[in-house]
Amino acid sequence: MISIRGLSKWYGAFQVLADCSTEVAKGEVVVVCGPSGSGKSTLIKCVNGLEPFEKGEILVDGISVGSPKTDLPKLRSRVGMVFQHFELFPHMTVTQNLTLAQVKVLGRTPAAAHEKAMALLDRVGLRAHADKFPGNLSGGQQQRVAIARALCMDPIAMLFDEPTSALDPEMINEVLDVMVELAQEGMTMMVVTHEMGFARRVAHRVIFMDEGKIVEDAPKEEFFGTPRSERAQQFLAKILHH
Amino acid sequence: MGAVVGTLRTAPQRWLARACAAYVELFRNIPLLVQMFLWFFVLPELLPERLGDAMKQMPPPWSSYVPAVLCLGIYMSVRIAEQVRAGIQSLPRGQSLAGTALGLTLAQTYRHVLLPMTFRIILPPLTSEFMNTIKNSAVALTIGLLELTGRARAMQEFSFQVFEAFAAATLIYLVVNVVVVFGMRRVERSVRVPGYIGATAAVQTGH
């Protein structure tokens, strides 16, 4: 589904990503972890073209992200993204947040879009808040709405950029539960996160990044059990003490 | 004058602050052109006979120059008062408390602690105000003062060379603009206090 080959990116003279390659098959859940500044957020933002890149190739469902001939908005409408800071549109109600792109990009009728929005709000347990503004919701609620917003577009894959990093601890689980459900239903997911519990539960593979390089890319049992690289071992030792 | 009024607006005595606020609001809410007319046409009539006649009998160009200077002076002082007030209020409250704790009187606190920092902070917006006054001087052509734009208009009416006259005036304003901006930047650099990030001025409205 997602294929990254030889991806390299520079910010001016500073190299942010160095020759990254990996594949995410359909229905696979891949967790990307690593220390701050390792480039994991940048990597995932390159997948849907939010960040440009200088070298390498990314294919999503066979379509090349870097090619100038690609219709990026169309591709992005098929790949859902959830951000660290939720990024709900504050001047619109929850329902309007969910229906905007459906109507404008997918061309659905407002009625159909509304129905879909309600169904998805039900699924994340927030139907009662449909007419509220994001400012009236808690962080956990906002993030669940953000997930629903992405799902309204019927994506073929979902990208998560540290979805729980900005949440208070008691709200992390409500969001992770939604993500676990999504994984169990067979959604192709690429998740940047520090939540190793989540990774252990539903991930198929874990990628560890450091200083812009993919240091380890292994099935989860192997990663947690016998990590090959020393850096990954150090990282695991530190964070698994929580 | 502007510095004085602006400072007084932050004075602890409420009546003083309010009086200055009223003064500022008066001159901010009347268009500059109307103020110009008031100074030129109306003031001589309202003054006691002798002063009024003296004003009316001033030979040109002074008859236009003096009211224009007074008008622009007060207008600019009011705008500077606002900048000074904003500057003083942007300083951390601890500054004036520290001054008082050291035993300085209110006046001394202002003189040695608050005002020096205020002026450095408001130097960029002050540059704007200076530029504004240069531009506002053009309004004085309506009371017969032949400043830059007025001269261009007179040339245009005399010679029908519309574009040349106004183009020349335009160029001169642009050159003055550039010179002032560069000059003020040098002044800013020479009085800069290391490590102090001045209060970000609100987006520059008005002209």
Add this chain to the structure above:
Amino acid sequence: MFAGFDFDVIERSLPYLFREGMVFTVTLTALAMTGGIVFGTALAMMRLATSAALAPLVWLAGAYVNLMRALPLVLVIFWFYFLVPWIGGWLIGARQTIQVGAFWSAVITFTMFEAAYYCEIMRAGIQSVSRGQQSAGYALGLNYWRTMGHVVLPQAFRNMLPVLLTQTVILFQDTSLVYVISATDFLGAAAKVANRDHRLVEMYLFAALVYLVVSYVASRYVGRLQARLAVIR
């Protein structure tokens, strides 16, 4: 001090002052504000363009804004008053200049002039909307124009509303400068009555009072609006 003044002249000319003069002023303000904000927002978007292909647009918009901000409004009024008939004639291929009245010349002048100031305000407004919002719009598949129109600009506008309104109050006061092209705005009407009846003091004092009251009330309203918006955020 006020002996010998005939304040009745104000009462007698009220209908004329307001029906002709104030209507002119208010209409001019409204049209220039609308046009200025639209053109100003377009200029702001041009100045913030990032793609290399649009670099000349960035420069052009920047040059325009800096030019308008460096010149006195009086001079710009004269420029447009003489320029617009020429350009209009050239555009429609006429051999002579077309007649443009003082009103429309003023509308064009003020729109183009204020646009430079509204541009800077909207530029700050657009930059005040977090980049994540733009990313979220793109991630949903919205293209640049849809993202700007549905996500960024509505928020930018809301954020800058008090500043935009303050600029409009300034615009209201500046319309008095159409005096130099002999247009009959509120001040122009007052001046006409003043010169016809030799009642300069009464009329100019009255004009000052009206401007004072309107501007003051408007700024107080904007201040209250600003306080309310600050609470909501």
